[in-house]
Amino acid sequence: MPISRRGILAAIGLAPAASLLPKNAFAAYPDRAIHLIVPFAPGGNADIVGRLVGEEMSKALGQPVVVDNRGGAGGSIGGEAVARATPDGYTLLVGSNGPLTVNPFVQAKMPYDPLKDFVAVALTSYVPHCIVVNDAVPAKTLPELIALSKKAPINMATSGVGSASHMTLERFKAATGADITHVPYKSGGALMPDLMGGQIQAAMTEFSVALTLHKSGKARIVAVASAQRSQLAPDVPTFIEGGVKGFTAQSYIGILAPAGTPKPVIEQLQKAVAVGLKGPAAEKLRGMGSEIATPEQQTPDGFAAFIKDDYENMRAAAKLANITPQ
Numbered sequence: 001m002p003i004s005r006r007g008i009l010a011a012i013g014l015a016p017a018a019s020l021l022p023k024n025a026f027a028a029y030p031d032r033a034i035h036l037i038v039p040f041a042p043g044g045n046a047d048i049v050g051r052l053v054g055e056e057m058s059k060a061l062g063q064p065v066v067v068d069n070r071g072g073a074g075g076s077i078g079g080e081a082v083a084r085a086t087p088d089g090y091t092l093l094v095g096s097n098g099p100l101t102v103n104p105f106v107q108a109k110m111p112y113d114p115l116k117d118f119v120a121v122a123l124t125s126y127v128p129h130c131i132v133v134n135d136a137v138p139a140k141t142l143p144e145l146i147a148l149s150k151k152a153p154i155n156m157a158t159s160g161v162g163s164a165s166h167m168t169l170e171r172f173k174a175a176t177g178a179d180i181t182h183v184p185y186k187s188g189g190a191l192m193p194d195l196m197g198g199q200i201q202a203a204m205t206e207f208s209v210a211l212t213l214h215k216s217g218k219a220r221i222v223a224v225a226s227a228q229r230s231q232l233a234p235d236v237p238t239f240i241e242g243g244v245k246g247f248t249a250q251s252y253i254g255i256l257a258p259a260g261t262p263k264p265v266i267e268q269l270q271k272a273v274a275v276g277l278k279g280p281a282a283e284k285l286r287g288m289g290s291e292i293a294t295p296e297q298q299t300p301d302g303f304a305a306f307i308k309d310d311y312e313n314m315r316a317a318a319k320l321a322n323i324t325p326q
Helices: 005-014 045-061 073-083 097-105 142-149 164-176 188-197 207-216 263-276 280-287 300-320
Strands: 034-038 065-069 091-096 118-133 154-158 180-184 202-206 220-224 250-258
Touching (some): 034 045, 034 073, 045 065, 045 118, 045 250, 045 263, 073 091, 073 097, 073 250, 091 097, 097 164, 118 142, 118 164, 118 207, 118 263, 118 300, 142 154, 142 220, 154 164, 154 188, 164 180, 164 202, 164 300, 188 207, 202 207, 207 220, 250 263, 250 300
Parallel strands (some): 034 065, 034 091
Antiparallel strands (some): 091 250, 118 202, 118 220
């Protein structure tokens, strides 16, 4: 029975886009510029890391890697742009806590599923969270701060309701019983003047944000939520050393592609990221207070497992904070 032209077109329309390409379509990948979507405004941690890593990826892949900032909705606008992009390896996401593991528990209508609509390429780095206090707070250590809070509540700022640092604060309160009054700000940078001015007593924020103040003596980091002390501030103990068993928390950055991107393309991208993290970008990131992801976390499987673990941590933290998606 003859097949009509309309029938052929209909059959093509139902076929997955990637399957319509010739078998050697990805053999020359990449043969044009790659777009790296940063789901936040320029200047933030995700933007800085994205540009550093993108530059190294460009060298490894031999094609331009163009950073495209698409901020809004806590990273969900940029996340949706990548989730809906053609899965050919030319549109990638600079993923972080917000669009991947926080927004699902604070936004009622997510335009994508972070666990199904992306494929992990590689985790690049993370900045541990920390507690920083102003000089008027007498506590010098984490145990002293917890004890002080039980005598009188301590007000502690974060980057906002539902932010990664807010989630960490709620986990900290649950783990220690500390009496903390949450004071939400719009960003980590926005809260620092009030911390130094004494309007707030403490903040749960990124280590990189607080490091300069700590080193200058304008504020004091009492604990960092990493597994080990940072070489940039070896005087600062970890939460674990402060008696909070197994407590780690961070803002992380990684590279993802739309679900359905061919495995050979993912492998090339992963190698480009891994090579880049052995070069100058790694030293720049460390100088900012970031920690480089482990070799296992720099793999698709390792990063995917990392995301799933953090997703469940954020689910528990949102429950502790009584956050209702809106």
